Amino acid sequence: MFESAELGHKIDKETWKREQPIVREALLDAQFELYEKKAFPVVILVAGVDGAGKGETVNLLNAWMDPRTIETHALELPTPEERRFPPMWRFWRVLPRAGKLGILFGSWYTEPILMRVEGGLDDAYLEQAIGDINRFERMLTDEGTLLLKFWFHLSKKAQKKRLKKLEKNEKTRWRVTDQDWERFEKYDDFVHVSEHVLQRTSHGYAPWIVIEGSDERYRHLTVGRTLLDAMRRRLEAESGNHTASVLPPQPVSPLNVIESLDLSKKLDEKEYEDRLEKAQGRLNLLSRHEKFGKTGLIAVFEGNDAAGKGGAIRRVTAALDARYYRVFRIAAPTDEEKAHSYLWRFWRLIPPLGYVGIFDRSWYGRVLVERVEGFADEDDWNRGYGEIRDFESELDSHGFVVSKFWLSISKDEQYRRFKAREETGYKRFKLTEEDWRNRDKWDDYVRAVSDMVDRTSTDSAPWTLIEAEDKLWARVKVIETLCDRLEKRLESL
Amino acid sequence: MFESAELGHKIDKETWKREQPIVREALLDAQFELYEKKAFPVVILVAGVDGAGKGETVNLLNAWMDPRTIETHALELPTPEERRFPPMWRFWRVLPRAGKLGILFGSWYTEPILMRVEGGLDDAYLEQAIGDINRFERMLTDEGTLLLKFWFHLSKKAQKKRLKKLEKNEKTRWRVTDQDWERFEKYDDFVHVSEHVLQRTSHGYAPWIVIEGSDERYRHLTVGRTLLDAMRRRLEAESGNHTASVLPPQPVSPLNVIESLDLSKKLDEKEYEDRLEKAQGRLNLLSRHEKFGKTGLIAVFEGNDAAGKGGAIRRVTAALDARYYRVFRIAAPTDEEKAHSYLWRFWRLIPPLGYVGIFDRSWYGRVLVERVEGFADEDDWNRGYGEIRDFESELDSHGFVVSKFWLSISKDEQYRRFKAREETGYKRFKLTEEDWRNRDKWDDYVRAVSDMVDRTSTDSAPWTLIEAEDKLWARVKVIETLCDRLEKRLESL
Numbered sequence: 001m002f003e004s005a006e007l008g009h010k011i012d013k014e015t016w017k018r019e020q021p022i023v024r025e026a027l028l029d030a031q032f033e034l035y036e037k038k039a040f041p042v043v044i045l046v047a048g049v050d051g052a053g054k055g056e057t058v059n060l061l062n063a064w065m066d067p068r069t070i071e072t073h074a075l076e077l078p079t080p081e082e083r084r085f086p087p088m089w090r091f092w093r094v095l096p097r098a099g100k101l102g103i104l105f106g107s108w109y110t111e112p113i114l115m116r117v118e119g120g121l122d123d124a125y126l127e128q129a130i131g132d133i134n135r136f137e138r139m140l141t142d143e144g145t146l147l148l149k150f151w152f153h154l155s156k157k158a159q160k161k162r163l164k165k166l167e168k169n170e171k172t173r174w175r176v177t178d179q180d181w182e183r184f185e186k187y188d189d190f191v192h193v194s195e196h197v198l199q200r201t202s203h204g205y206a207p208w209i210v211i212e213g214s215d216e217r218y219r220h221l222t223v224g225r226t227l228l229d230a231m232r233r234r235l236e237a238e239s240g241n242h243t244a245s246v247l248p249p250q251p252v253s254p255l256n257v258i259e260s261l262d263l264s265k266k267l268d269e270k271e272y273e274d275r276l277e278k279a280q281g282r283l284n285l286l287s288r289h290e291k292f293g294k295t296g297l298i299a300v301f302e303g304n305d306a307a308g309k310g311g312a313i314r315r316v317t318a319a320l321d322a323r324y325y326r327v328f329r330i331a332a333p334t335d336e337e338k339a340h341s342y343l344w345r346f347w348r349l350i351p352p353l354g355y356v357g358i359f360d361r362s363w364y365g366r367v368l369v370e371r372v373e374g375f376a377d378e379d380d381w382n383r384g385y386g387e388i389r390d391f392e393s394e395l396d397s398h399g400f401v402v403s404k405f406w407l408s409i410s411k412d413e414q415y416r417r418f419k420a421r422e423e424t425g426y427k428r429f430k431l432t433e434e435d436w437r438n439r440d441k442w443d444d445y446v447r448a449v450s451d452m453v454d455r456t457s458t459d460s461a462p463w464t465l466i467e468a469e470d471k472l473w474a475r476v477k478v479i480e481t482l483c484d485r486l487e488k489r490l491e492s493l
Numbered sequence: 494m495f496e497s498a499e500l501g502h503k504i505d506k507e508t509w510k511r512e513q514p515i516v517r518e519a520l521l522d523a524q525f526e527l528y529e530k531k532a533f534p535v536v537i538l539v540a541g542v543d544g545a546g547k548g549e550t551v552n553l554l555n556a557w558m559d560p561r562t563i564e565t566h567a568l569e570l571p572t573p574e575e576r577r578f579p580p581m582w583r584f585w586r587v588l589p590r591a592g593k594l595g596i597l598f599g600s601w602y603t604e605p606i607l608m609r610v611e612g613g614l615d616d617a618y619l620e621q622a623i624g625d626i627n628r629f630e631r632m633l634t635d636e637g638t639l640l641l642k643f644w645f646h647l648s649k650k651a652q653k654k655r656l657k658k659l660e661k662n663e664k665t666r667w668r669v670t671d672q673d674w675e676r677f678e679k680y681d682d683f684v685h686v687s688e689h690v691l692q693r694t695s696h697g698y699a700p701w702i703v704i705e706g707s708d709e710r711y712r713h714l715t716v717g718r719t720l721l722d723a724m725r726r727r728l729e730a731e732s733g734n735h736t737a738s739v740l741p742p743q744p745v746s747p748l749n750v751i752e753s754l755d756l757s758k759k760l761d762e763k764e765y766e767d768r769l770e771k772a773q774g775r776l777n778l779l780s781r782h783e784k785f786g787k788t789g790l791i792a793v794f795e796g797n798d799a800a801g802k803g804g805a806i807r808r809v810t811a812a813l814d815a816r817y818y819r820v821f822r823i824a825a826p827t828d829e830e831k832a833h834s835y836l837w838r839f840w841r842l843i844p845p846l847g848y849v850g851i852f853d854r855s856w857y858g859r860v861l862v863e864r865v866e867g868f869a870d871e872d873d874w875n876r877g878y879g880e881i882r883d884f885e886s887e888l889d890s891h892g893f894v895v896s897k898f899w900l901s902i903s904k905d906e907q908y909r910r911f912k913a914r915e916e917t918g919y920k921r922f923k924l925t926e927e928d929w930r931n932r933d934k935w936d937d938y939v940r941a942v943s944d945m946v947d948r949t950s951t952d953s954a955p956w957t958l959i960e961a962e963d964k965l966w967a968r969v970k971v972i973e974t975l976c977d978r979l980e981k982r983l984e985s986l
Contacts, residue, residue, distance in 0.1 A: 038832060084845035085843065085845050085891075086893075092836075092840035095837060097832035128616075131693065134624070143834035339590035340590050340591070341588075341638070343632075348585065351578075390625070390628050394581055
């Protein structure tokens, strides 16, 4: 879930100078309206890795907004006195009333995560805590609270750099403590546990919003805009619609996981032949491994129209025994399928362990085409991210390797391929009016894909982004990725 | 949560003959409308203790309803073949489409409960399963499914009797297996684990409906009416209101926990003095116990108007050190309190460990006065049961003894007490117009109280029903109950 928070998002000075006053003024307006209407309480959780600028962002929000109706509370670990009260007591004390905002710097997540990472408490403790938190937050939002949960992220490298930099400067040295370095040692554990908690507690009504912490301007603008959008959406929602969900934030920097790909990657014919053959051989051996019956493979192919999904899939299946794989081409749902929840038709296709299921398009239609074309309500596709994570997490814990590929081409390359299809008789059937219509919504799709990767790429079911401008490169990368993941899983069995 | 399912509910033959055709016809109508409109899928889970008549009720529903749009699936433990698929796969396969009903005899609860009770799996496993189930059911209901979860209950005694009776009759002997008796040996564990799971998975949108299993007619009529009411409510709900909650079922038998009390219980003056003094002495010692600082007491007093809550509370406080207790008299919420979630004002009053907090009326206003007077929406008070269970469970796991008393008097006795207050100058202030108005809604309150006890009486925070027709009896029973619970807690520390 941290992919796009490691891209190096930056906002340049001019953009900052231009955007900052606009956001700031709009925020003040929204704050005023919220207060006048005593509309609902706004709770802003601030969490994340050390050194990712949590404190500065809290300070900024306080500086930007009218101090009379916003309060900040530092809520790291409880004091001995506070420990005599039930754990949630100190949080209830500081919850804002309808019309006001409360920033919680540290929250009900702080102790469970730290206790799991550093306190030696076990999974039963953590799972119980996750359950408690989910019920509590559901209650808060059912009761009308707008709950925004910000997670400030830094890659391990960036965190180290940041701590070193602060230490070097005499004026900021005091901010780096021994504890910070001790925690840095546990960075991997911390991020691993945090990712698990974030996945299980991110819901449409209270999603985690992960923000890259390295660039101050980017951080500030993202938090500001996200807060603004969420407040506006709720203020404008029909009254009574308590649980209007919090949508993924508008991008404030041009970077995203999709457009950051280096599409110039390519292979020449010779290298392609060599590597493809080698990878196919590897895949074939892995799929006949004596322990393959305890795992299996669910491979999902999504991508731009004409990005070469079909060709890549054919190179995969060429390496497999036809008795043990199936390819599912997913089109628009039938009436029967529409009469069920959207995951129903996919569950029916899941094979038993020991088999390979390949999906040419998939359940991600929910958050791609259904979102962009408006086939699903905002609240519905928005809760889809969590539902899909749960679905894939079940496949993973049952034993499957879940591999998801996004095949990416440029808009120009797509145009060339469309034209080529038009001109080649036997390929003409592959191009429809719809393809051209989708192309008109290119930017909407880029945003949807980017949100999809952010919210559904997990440790157990990661997205692999494929530079598909060169088909040869794409095919080899797909098969090699499958081999690597299968190999790792088989070794662990 | 099983109190009112151990009362011995019965429906006599005449009532059955009168009611059964009505329910049956209405159910068919609702089923037809559901199908015509392809309105939503209905999923009916059937679970509970062995011998509580699950099978017979499933057969009856099948006999009553149009077989073309209802299907039953037996889903006990998975077969070896099914185990090769992810656990949820076999449930997804049988989920009904919009417009149809599916009865799941055995469900996603079967394996987690049995594995915890008999399979030696630990709490981490169970908590994870509970979390998975909650997210899954939330998704189902968000997607539009009407989910009804029936739990058929028998007391240990009744289960034994039922198994013996089946064994005695030659025609039914085959239905009792060795496994049934083995499971009976584990009755207490089974009920304990089940209660925990039921508490954590009962929500407004998919509550558990606990049904006493001993009388066939009662069981059938309750299931039939509950299904009917829930389908009607959803059919009539505005379209789009996917998560219209499932309300507590209409009572179909005159029995309920409140009216089953034996109000003739009394003490004479002499016995009262003796027992009161002894109990107060005990309470005082317990509250000064060296380990009292690790626990504490949260005592809740609810009851009919003029049932004698104040008098009972004064007898409790007389035994306590004034520095360590506080009594909170809860009136209608202030504007400030209304601007927060309803539990907010109570959280503020919770004392630290080592103290006694006494609530003269409480958070139960949510499901009593707010329900009966319509101050809260149906969906809002209905989700209150689970929220209150969570709240009290937090108090309990922090160390507090949570004791809740319902002081019950008859309608006649209340009239006498009201009249006496009117006639006694210094007591007149205690009687208001509102008291007379509440009295007009006596039956609504009886139902609300009964649902409240059913849904919020738990192992860790049980309701004690107090026969308060005789004030002396009531006071002594209150203090003795507090002593017993405190003593048990202190011994366990």
